[in-house]
Amino acid sequence: MNTGLPGTGIGGLFYMISVVVMIFMEIKDIILRRKNGNSKAIVTEQSIIIVLLVAAIFATNIFFSKYVFKKPPIYLAVNANFGEKTSYIILNYPILVPLFLLIVVLFFTQLMYFYLKPSKK
Amino acid sequence: MKNQISDLTVIVPAYNEEKSILDTLESIKNQTVKPKKIIVVDDHSTDRTAEVARKAGVTVFETPINTGSKAGAQNYALRQTTTKFVMALDADTTMDRYAVEKLLEAFKDENTAAACGFVIPRFVNTIWERGRYIEYLIAFTYYKPIQEYFGKPLISSGCFSMYRTRFLKESNGWPTRTMAEDMDLTWSFHKKKFNVRFIPEAVCYPIEPQNFTFMKKQLIRWSHGFVQNLMLHWKDVLAVPYLNFIIAVMTWDSIVASIMYLFVIPIFSVIFKSPYLLLLFIIDAPIVFIPVFLRGLKRKELLKVVFSFPSFFILRIVNAIFIMEAYWTEIILKKRLTQYEKGH
Numbered sequence: 001m002n003t004g005l006p007g008t009g010i011g012g013l014f015y016m017i018s019v020v021v022m023i024f025m026e027i028k029d030i031i032l033r034r035k036n037g038n039s040k041a042i043v044t045e046q047s048i049i050i051v052l053l054v055a056a057i058f059a060t061n062i063f064f065s066k067y068v069f070k071k072p073p074i075y076l077a078v079n080a081n082f083g084e085k086t087s088y089i090i091l092n093y094p095i096l097v098p099l100f101l102l103i104v105v106l107f108f109t110q111l112m113y114f115y116l117k118p119s120k121k
Numbered sequence: 122m123k124n125q126i127s128d129l130t131v132i133v134p135a136y137n138e139e140k141s142i143l144d145t146l147e148s149i150k151n152q153t154v155k156p157k158k159i160i161v162v163d164d165h166s167t168d169r170t171a172e173v174a175r176k177a178g179v180t181v182f183e184t185p186i187n188t189g190s191k192a193g194a195q196n197y198a199l200r201q202t203t204t205k206f207v208m209a210l211d212a213d214t215t216m217d218r219y220a221v222e223k224l225l226e227a228f229k230d231e232n233t234a235a236a237c238g239f240v241i242p243r244f245v246n247t248i249w250e251r252g253r254y255i256e257y258l259i260a261f262t263y264y265k266p267i268q269e270y271f272g273k274p275l276i277s278s279g280c281f282s283m284y285r286t287r288f289l290k291e292s293n294g295w296p297t298r299t300m301a302e303d304m305d306l307t308w309s310f311h312k313k314k315f316n317v318r319f320i321p322e323a324v325c326y327p328i329e330p331q332n333f334t335f336m337k338k339q340l341i342r343w344s345h346g347f348v349q350n351l352m353l354h355w356k357d358v359l360a361v362p363y364l365n366f367i368i369a370v371m372t373w374d375s376i377v378a379s380i381m382y383l384f385v386i387p388i389f390s391v392i393f394k395s396p397y398l399l400l401l402f403i404i405d406a407p408i409v410f411i412p413v414f415l416r417g418l419k420r421k422e423l424l425k426v427v428f429s430f431p432s433f434f435i436l437r438i439v440n441a442i443f444i445m446e447a448y449w450t451e452i453i454l455k456k457r458l459t460q461y462e463k464g465h
Contacts, residue, residue, distance in 0.1 A: 007405070014366065049262075068397075101373070108369070
């Protein structure tokens with residue numbers, strides 16, 4: 001299976017949230033003085049990646065609103081025609097839409113697990 | 122662990138690989154930690170694969186008839202494998218000389234069933250190889266290390282993985298029931314609560330499809346393999362924490378995003394005369410570029426990354442077409458792909 005499939009953004013967001021969880025787990029291990037092998041290196045590298053990813057998302061947002069649509073995002077959300085509203089969707093797509101979809105997908109997955117669990121016994 | 126002999130057998134399944142197998146065997150022999158045995162399984166080739174392998178001084182098994190798949194060829198040798206560890210290496214794949222040493226370290230934990238490494242295309246020239254190069258950089262720089270942290274690498278790559286022989290034999294070897302035996306085996310190991318590890322320091326270099334004809338064969342196999350594994354494992358993997366989420370997210374994206382890419386975005390941009398919608402095809406370019414750029418910087422391959430980057434988006438559209446075809450054929454038409462065709 002290749003990772004070059006198109007995405008709706010939930011994949012990238014899932015892994016970004018995973019890195020945030022990793023950071024909290026590392027902090028917990030440091031506080032509890034637990035040895036955790038070389039996981040610190042993975043967490044550090046992935047943290048750098050997601051900081052840069054978030055910066056890239058903001059930079060994309062600013063670029064499109066300032067130079068492509070030439071309107072602030074809030075204007076496009078409220079006082080705009082349909083064509084302009086699609087611009088708003090594009091601007092905010094990287095975060096809002098994937099976040100909503102991710103919550104739905106993960107919730108549905110857990111639901112499926114609880115639903116099927118009794119029948120496996 | 123320099124210049125040691127490990128309790129390891131390397132199995133190299135091969136079908137018409139006379140041109141590439143010598144490089145593969147040389148890379149095995151150049152390892153800092155050498156295997157006890159190298160077995161080439163010539164799966165009824167029509168070229169001189171067996172002869173080339175014998176001249177290289179390795180054990181060659183020739184199957185009486187073609188086994189029909191790479192897994193079949195590997196299982197042919199597994200029956201006679203008695204070493205503690207066994208490695209499967211594609212006949213078109215070479216390894217970094219520390220690869221075996223690095224993978225063996227993962228097996229200090231007695232619960233480790235499989236370990237895989239970083240995959241980089243050996244040649245990066247054509248549009249297809251370049252697209253695949255970027256795909257691997259993203260996967261092995263961003264996704265896989267995170268999966269490794271949570272103990273759930275999604276796939277122990279079939280082209281280059283090491284296994285604890287006992288666990289592999291208890292699982293009846295490499296499964297032949299799907300087109301993606303590596304995915305099937307990895308998910309089965311996770312279900313049994315064995316460790317599967319990703320070791321990024323162990324690097325291999327497979328030959329990727331150079332033209333569309335061969336890329337198409339590989340993508341058909343991979344896409345159908347994913348759908349087949351989904352249908353086979355979905356109920357059981359729901360109970361595997363984190364892996365369930367990875368697969369759910371992948372499934373969602375593979376269906377919804379592919380439909381959006383192939384139909385919704387183009388059609389809506391025409392209907393609503395909004396060319397801005399077409400930007401959705403590449404709006405994630407800066408985001409995709411980050412892990413790729415960082416890995417390219419580390420590998421001192423920035424120019425290669427920059428020139429290869431646009432190919433990723435072309436290959437992405439092609440991937441979407443084939444995954445949709447796989448869902449349609451396997452689930453809607455209920456026509457199962459059983460013919461294994463290698464990518465080159």
